[in-house]
Amino acid sequence: QVQLVESGGGLVQPGGSLRLSCAATGNIFVINAMGWYRQAPGKQRELVAATTSGGSTNYADSVKGRFTISRDNAKNTVYLQMNSLKPEDTAVYYCNADITSSWNLRDEFWGQGTQVTVSS
Secondary structure: OOEEEEEOOEEEOOOOOEEEEEEEEOOEEEEEEEEEEEEOOOOOOEEEEEEEOOOOEEEOOOOEOOEEEEEEHHHOEEEEEEOOOOHHHOEEEEEEEEEEEOOOOEEEEEOOOEEEEEOO
């Protein structure tokens, strides 16, 4: 079974930085794409950033220029570097991955979520 394990969330003051990590484990043949979503209280879950195995990236307009998504393919890990954090970035952040398993089955997986709180 494939599992996504997130880490790096926490409490930070406005203007501060955090780095989220998401490691995929299990019977993985290839990770086709990985990304980050977030969900704030009273709002729907939204895509924050995504990256493909080929290295292309995509960002929500609200975070472009402040957040950077990167990956370590050897470790099956994706990172989200968050700089210049704002209170409106407060949300639960979820890792997402499009993975083909060792059994040649392609599916989508979600991390457990990690809380990011930006407040003074």
